[in-house]
Amino acid sequence: MHRRTIGSSILLLLCALCAVWAKTSFAASNDASAPSAMDEKMHACTTCHGVQGQGRNNDYFPRIAGKPAEYLFNQLQAFRDGGRTYPPMGYLLAFLPDEYLRKISQYFADMQPPYPNADTNPLPQATLDYGKQLVVQGDTKRGIPACVACHGERLTGQQPGVPGLLGLHASYIAGQMGTWRSGTRHALAPDCMHSIAVKLNDKDITAVSSWLARQPRPADPRPVPRLPGKLPLACGSQPE
Numbered sequence: 001m002h003r004r005t006i007g008s009s010i011l012l013l014l015c016a017l018c019a020v021w022a023k024t025s026f027a028a029s030n031d032a033s034a035p036s037a038m039d040e041k042m043h044a045c046t047t048c049h050g051v052q053g054q055g056r057n058n059d060y061f062p063r064i065a066g067k068p069a070e071y072l073f074n075q076l077q078a079f080r081d082g083g084r085t086y087p088p089m090g091y092l093l094a095f096l097p098d099e100y101l102r103k104i105s106q107y108f109a110d111m112q113p114p115y116p117n118a119d120t121n122p123l124p125q126a127t128l129d130y131g132k133q134l135v136v137q138g139d140t141k142r143g144i145p146a147c148v149a150c151h152g153e154r155l156t157g158q159q160p161g162v163p164g165l166l167g168l169h170a171s172y173i174a175g176q177m178g179t180w181r182s183g184t185r186h187a188l189a190p191d192c193m194h195s196i197a198v199k200l201n202d203k204d205i206t207a208v209s210s211w212l213a214r215q216p217r218p219a220d221p222r223p224v225p226r227l228p229g230k231l232p233l234a235c236g237s238q239p240e
Contacts, residue, residue: 038107044092045104052113055167059175063167065111068223070160072105073098074188074237083186084179112221115167119213131211134204138232144199145232147208150192155215157223161237164223165212173209181205188236195233 039046045064049055053065064072078084080093080101093101135155138146148155150162157164165173179185180197187193200208231238 038103042104042107045108048088049108050113052111053108054113055116057116057169059169059172062169062172063116064108065113066156066221066223067109067163068157068159068161069102069105069109071157071163071237072108073102074161076101076104078186085184115217115221118216119170119210121170123210127207128211128214130203131207131209134208135211142199144196144204147212149232150235150238152224152227154218154220154224155212156218156221158238159223159226162223162235164221166215166217166221168213170209170213173212174205177205177209190234190236192231192233192235192237 046053048061049064050061053063055061055063055065075084076093076096077098079086079089080096082090134144135147138144138149147165150158151165152158152162155165176185177197177200180193181200183194185194230240234240
């Protein structure tokens with residue numbers, strides 16, 4: 001598996017222009033003549049991620065709506081401080097303070113737009129069955145916990161810092177698992193996702209991401225409250 005890279009300079013230019021807009025908007029936020037509504041200030045985010053953060057039909061702008069605010073805040077910090085590497089996002093957030101990142105996070109956490117259509121690309125049923133097995137049961141022999149143990153039985157995430165896994169394209173999920181595995185994406189220590197991802201092979205990642213991308217919107221898409229008990233392994237983004 002390999003990471004996909006952006007080959008379009010037009011796309012990078014668009015995101016760079018969005019970044020400039022966001023910085024000037026924040027700088028002018030104390031000016032009485034500047035727009036005060038949060039949705040106006042979030043135009044730089046929604047230009048790429050959709051008007052309600054529902055995501056785009058590609059691998060680069062995933063769904064961010066409805067995820068726990070603390071999780072979103074952690075990701076914004078990571079892009080700003082180097083834990084995640086994507087130049088347009090890094091540029092967008094470079095000079096934004098934590099206080100404003102928390103406002104952005106809560107803004108999108110409060111949204112629940114419709115989910116995109118599920119992936120329908122043909123795959124062997126055995127691949128999908130194996131993906132479901134890993135998501136629901138894990139693989140105890142290899143020390144791989146079930147995804148539902150942390151992300152909840154509905155896979156909509158867990159407060160305060162575990163994201164939902166639904167409404168994302170299989171290629172995006174696979175790409176992110178690849179960055180966890182290679183160590184190019186980092187989270188707060190202890191980095192539990194890296195610990196899990198290094199145990200996954202390409203077959204595992206393809207199966208899990210493909211099955212997740214085919215799941216329908218749950219009746220209640222909100223993240224579940226913090227689950228009782230300990231997680232399968234220590235996780236810096238969801239401390240005890």
